[in-house]
Structures are given as C-alpha cells and as structure tokens.
Amino acid sequence: MVGPHGILMTTPLRTAIDLARGLPLPFALVSLDAAMRMEVLDGRVEADVRAELASLLADIHRSHGMKAVAHALPFVEAGAESPLESIVRGRIIEARLPRPTTQVPLVGASGRHYRGDLGLDLPHTPPGTFGLIIEADGMLKYAEERGWLEEKSRQQDLERVGHQFVRVTYVEGVSRPAPFLAHIRKILRD
16 A cells, blocks of 8 residues: 555554564464454444455465465454454353453442453353453553452352352463463363
C-alpha cells in the first residue's frame, strides 16, 4: 500500500504475517491476534479478516517461515487482549488440550458480572459454563495494592459458584509452561 507522502508500506495484516514468520505457534499468535483484534475493532467481520489473511498468505506461501503462519491461522482470534493471552492460549493449543475460549462472560455469587481471559469447560459441567478460568497475569494490574485486592475479591466471588482458576505469569507463559499446563491437565482429569 502507499502511505503518507507516497511511501510504500505493508498493510497491518501483512506486517502481522511477516512478524509471525517461522515462530512457534504461541509467539506467532501474538502479532496475528493483535492484527485480527485491531481489524475487528475497526468494524470488520472476523471471517472476512481471516479470509484476507489466508489470501495474503497464499500470495507469499513459498516465502521463508510461512508454514508456521499457515499453522497458526486457524487459531487466530480477535478476543485476545494482550500478547500474554495469545501466548498462553497458544501453549494450551500446542499441548493438545481443549481449545480455550477468549474473554468468557462470568457471573459471581454476588451477581456481579465479570470476564475471564480464557475459559475451558470442565468434563462434569454443562458446555459454556467455563468451570476453569485461565488468567494471563501481567503484573501491571497488581502495581498497586488496590488492584491485587480487587482481583482477589473477584476470584473469591467466582470460586463461590464453582469456578476454578489457573493463573499464568509472563515468565511461565513465555519460558516455563510445563507447570501451568500440568495444572490444567490435572483439573480437567479430576
């Protein structure tokens, strides 16, 4: 595309593809999810954006690193609100666990409405109840004690109606996924 002052530029979707080249699924999802989210927030339909990504990929499919992008494409979602959410979701998919739903609606014992980063149904619960909530915990929301106290209160409210939680920090998501994946497997088995 031609940008300001006639400068040649790639589109945001093409840039997302270029950033995802050759990366493992969790990291390829970071740029692809962000581009999808941006397009959807701008009013585009997710299916149309996915089709455009596939078309762009078809045009450059023989370029270096495109197998990784092609592998990631079916898992791209607009619901991921942070890079860590994309990485954690990618780790879960890569581990062949059930595919989590992004931004799940929840109601606590108090009647308050919340949203969870990622949700999985438990084997003994009805579909869409998201008995397991997986939170991608960036430390910014805990910078002040108030944020930590609000998050603790929210979790307790949701636990009172039977939700279970797995919290994943940046370090765990990026470089030490085995413990949180094992924890998810255990909860799904029990």
